[in-house]
Amino acid sequence: MSKVRVLVGTRKGAFILTSDGKRENWDVNGPFFGGWEIYHVKGSPVDPNRLYASLAGGWFGQVVQRSDDGGQTWEPVGNEFAYDGVPGTHQWYDGSQHPWEFKRVWHFEPSLTDPDLVYAGVEDAALFRSADGGKTWQEVSGLRQHPSGASWQPGAGGMCLHTILLDPRDSNRIYVAISAAGAFRTDDGGETWRPINHGLHSDFMPNPDAEVGHCVHRIALHPARPNTLFMQKHWDIMRSDDAGDSWREVSGNVPSDFGFPIAVHAHEPETIYVVPIKSDSEHYPPDAKLRVYRSRSGGQEWEALTHGLPQKNCYVNVLREAMAVDTLDQCGVYFGTTGGQVYVSPDSGDTWTAIVHDLPSVVAVEVQTLP
């Protein structure tokens, strides 16, 4: 019978939650790396026992841990993320130029075909690549050297490259998203990149329709339809059907189109999930009700999913990395909150239960579906 393994990163350590295909009874293991802030834990789709974890903190900087046995044991691997050549500068909060400085890894994206190949999205925004299982890292510098690079600026959470999507049909095509620069795409394996933000509108920018500068929070795609992208922007839920060349808003009837994560159902490419948050200065749900919103039409028309979720006095947030889906026949949806809950819906969002209630604030949730 299939199993699921949920990889949870929190402000004070990592946790691994496991269950069988019913997803009713759970084993909770951890904390791993107690006391470290875990930005992301992700497994290789080729070798599910190969996991990568990003540990970061104000005291001791960046550590990358790797497991080759599904998280039972870990070893530190390479943590040298050196920008290619002279790093140069980008725009700072006050409009001045600021040197590019590595701070932390926000996201790992293991290759779809090679267990030793993994990408890392980092702050200050750049894409790195390791071909030896994380021991050494090289910058994919064509991205940061895009002519717009000097105009990129940090969002409130820092200037982070937080989303990496690998096109399952074309290994030369990669999408990334940066706060607050926008979305970018390469079609030549990372040599050259171009902004793909046409159609995004951000009122906080001097030119709301500029080519770069948008605060993209998350992008998601369905592997069977990789030219269709869904985006949760700072404000606005967006959709593209031409690999990001153009976007249109599909916020429709959600109570707030501000939010962080967005996810696509494992078997229904037009079924997507968001978690509306009241505003960028009030990082909690509208009306104090924790609601996942599901669209079965690829956006625009949304329904609130509430069964099992707190519907009063709820003031948690759900961060951009903290939502994921499994690939069981009955698709499971998962998300973690800043209040330390990790919720699962084993029925595509119809009903929810808390796997755990009281973890440290949850930063990242990933799910592995195991044989």
Place this chain on the structure above:
Amino acid sequence: MIRVVIPYHLRTLVGVNGEVKLEIEGPVTQRAVLDALEARYPALRGTIRDRVTGKRRAFVRFFACEQDLSHDPPDNPLPDEVAAGKEPFLVIGAIAGG
């Protein structure tokens, strides 16, 4: 023999219990001690000193013999008691974060 104490989270990172004992040839300085420490435990690279600049990370402090040596030039000799192994060189995670 130089005695070094590293913070709890770095001890767990590299699997160390208690003090680290290092042999150092030549002058015993901050740089020499940290170079030897990182050579013994490569996973510590970048956790005490910045990978790029080589400077002490902001929330790490160096104490020995009841003195704060954090702002001393890295090539200054450490106290004789440290060089003689009578006192440990302490790498401290600063109290920060509220």
